[in-house]
Amino acid sequence: MPLNQTAREAERERIARHVLDLVKERGSEIPWTVAMAESGLTRARFEALFADYDDMFDAVAQTWLAPQLQVMEEVLATTLPPPRKMYEFFRRRFVISQERFRADPQFFSILCEMGAANFERVRSYVDLADHYLCELIAEAQADGYFAGLEIDEALSMINQMVTVYTMPDALIYLGDKLSEKKLARIVDTMFIGLSGEAGADASGVNTLKVAS
Amino acid sequence: MPLNQTAREAERERIARHVLDLVKERGSEIPWTVAMAESGLTRARFEALFADYDDMFDAVAQTWLAPQLQVMEEVLATTLPPPRKMYEFFRRRFVISQERFRADPQFFSILCEMGAANFERVRSYVDLADHYLCELIAEAQADGYFAGLEIDEALSMINQMVTVYTMPDALIYLGDKLSEKKLARIVDTMFIGLSGEAGADASGVNTLKVAS
Numbered sequence: 001m002p003l004n005q006t007a008r009e010a011e012r013e014r015i016a017r018h019v020l021d022l023v024k025e026r027g028s029e030i031p032w033t034v035a036m037a038e039s040g041l042t043r044a045r046f047e048a049l050f051a052d053y054d055d056m057f058d059a060v061a062q063t064w065l066a067p068q069l070q071v072m073e074e075v076l077a078t079t080l081p082p083p084r085k086m087y088e089f090f091r092r093r094f095v096i097s098q099e100r101f102r103a104d105p106q107f108f109s110i111l112c113e114m115g116a117a118n119f120e121r122v123r124s125y126v127d128l129a130d131h132y133l134c135e136l137i138a139e140a141q142a143d144g145y146f147a148g149l150e151i152d153e154a155l156s157m158i159n160q161m162v163t164v165y166t167m168p169d170a171l172i173y174l175g176d177k178l179s180e181k182k183l184a185r186i187v188d189t190m191f192i193g194l195s196g197e198a199g200a201d202a203s204g205v206n207t208l209k210v211a212s
Numbered sequence: 213m214p215l216n217q218t219a220r221e222a223e224r225e226r227i228a229r230h231v232l233d234l235v236k237e238r239g240s241e242i243p244w245t246v247a248m249a250e251s252g253l254t255r256a257r258f259e260a261l262f263a264d265y266d267d268m269f270d271a272v273a274q275t276w277l278a279p280q281l282q283v284m285e286e287v288l289a290t291t292l293p294p295p296r297k298m299y300e301f302f303r304r305r306f307v308i309s310q311e312r313f314r315a316d317p318q319f320f321s322i323l324c325e326m327g328a329a330n331f332e333r334v335r336s337y338v339d340l341a342d343h344y345l346c347e348l349i350a351e352a353q354a355d356g357y358f359a360g361l362e363i364d365e366a367l368s369m370i371n372q373m374v375t376v377y378t379m380p381d382a383l384i385y386l387g388d389k390l391s392e393k394k395l396a397r398i399v400d401t402m403f404i405g406l407s408g409e410a411g412a413d414a415s416g417v418n419t420l421k422v423a424s
Contacts, residue, residue: 087414119385156389157397161373163382170375173331177368184415185369185406191413193405194397201403202299203396 003048012049015039016059024107029114032056057114057121064111065125068093072132082140086158087187089136091180094165098178101171112169129166130155140191148196161190215260224261227251228271236319241326244268269326269333276323277337280305284344294352298370299399301348303392306377310390313383324381341378342367352403360408370402 003011015035022030022038030038032053036046050056071092078085101108115122137154140146146154164170165183199205215223227247234242234250242250244265248258262268283304290297313320327334349366352358358366376382377395411417 081413083413084416087416157394157401160376160386160390160394161398161401163376164372174372177372181411181415182369182372185411186373187414188410188412189369189373189402189405191405192410193401193403198400198404199393199397200400201293201295202399203393204296204299 008049012059013063015041015046015049016056016063019056019060020064023110023114024104027106027110029110029117054118054121057118061115061118061122061125065122067096069125069128071096072129076132076135082136082143082145083187083191086133086136086140086191087184089133090162090165090187091183094178094180094183097168097171101168105172108168109172112172115168130159133158145191146194149194153196154194157194158190162186220261224271225275227253227258227261228268228275231268231272232276235322235326236316239318239322241322241329266330266333269330273327273330273334273337277334279308281337281340283308284341288344288347294348294355294357295399295403298345298348298352298403299396301345302374302377302399303395306390306392306395309380309383313380317384320380321384324384327380342371345370357403358406361406365408366406369406373402374398 018039019030019035022035035056036043039046041049050059072089075085075088075092078088080088097108134151134155137146137151137158141149141151141154149157159166162183164174164178165186171178230251231242231247234247247268248255251258253261262271284301287297287300287304290300292300309320346363346367349358349363349370353361353363353366361369371378374395376386376390377398383390
């Protein structure tokens with residue numbers, strides 16, 4: 001009997017959670033056939049839920065990233081001033097990752113590796129985060145911040161400067177060097193300093209001085 | 213016949229270059245025994261040059277990172293204004309990595325993996341770069357930049373904000389999104405915005421507003 005859409009989604013999520021538990025338990029990525037065998041479902045039923053490994057990975061990624069999506073949406077819905085709003089946009093996701101990392105560093109590392117190895121499957125999450133960040137940048141520009149920059153330019157610069165707080169792997173090699181306080185400083189530094197004029201002093205295009 | 217110190221260094225470097233050629237040719241890390249067999253040296257002679265794999269890896273890393281060390285020292289010796297000097301400090305190393313990445317992305321990736329897997333062996337390079345950056349920060353602070361921050365705090369913030377330009381792996385996943393122009397903007401953004409006061413707006417400690 002085919003499942004209706006809601007029941008099918010719920011069943012996909014149930015299996016995705018089970019796959020995550022197996023990853024945690026066994027300390028490795030779970031192949032398609034193992035996931036099927038461990039699911040307790042018949043092959044036909046399993047294949048009716050997931051077209052292939054990639055499709056199953058999508059469900060796992062969606063389940064794992066659901067809290068991040070939720071906090072991004074919560075922050076977008078607030079009416080905080082732009083610097084605070086952008087800080088919260090990054091901070092809340094960072095806190096989720098940091099808690100997960102601290103709770104089980106090995107499990108966290110494996111999930112980072114899985115994400116890197118299946119990057120195309122998590123791209124839609126990255127794209128959505130970029131989309132939301134563009135909204136925040138537009139709001140900030142309406143208040144006079146990031147003057148003289150196209151939204152896409154500001155997006156790229158901001159993403160680069162906060163990379164260590166958005167890329168989960170950074171927790172593995174930086175650990176306690178990452179903190180909410182430093183993130184707040186970085187966000188303010190960007191709000192104070194980032195504009196279309198930044199770059200001229202550093203690269204020397206505004207003077208006759210040459211570097212060497 | 214034991215080699216004198218100079219001849220021994222030269223011979224270590226010669227073998228290190230050969231190992232790098234082998235990594236490039238075969239597309240994989242070169243084990244100790246293979247390096248020995250391919251060196252054309254007797255086992256006794258090889259073991260007189262390198263105590264063990266780690267010691268050989270040190271020689272390989274030293275050879276690979278020599279250009280970076282050289283440009284850091286060149287920049288430190290200049291009398292450029294602080295923003296330009298710091299920009300050059302990061303830019304010149306970034307350009308070396310970018311050229312190497314573009315010349316042979318696969319070889320570059322393997323070396324990144326080797327560096328990550330043997331991080332303790334490249335730590336002295338990272339420590340030296342930090343040491344030099346502290347000098348640049350002290351010079352900048354003498355000119356009034358980064359006010360109200362301890363050198364170590366400024367060091368950590370700056371390293372975090374330019375991570376994508378110093379961590380070679382970033383070239384693999386960001387590629388042409390990294391540019392000298394953006395790096396110049398990031399450096400200026402830090403010089404304009406980074407101080408002990410940054411962080412209060414973003415985190416809201418200066419107001420009664422709360423985030424949620």
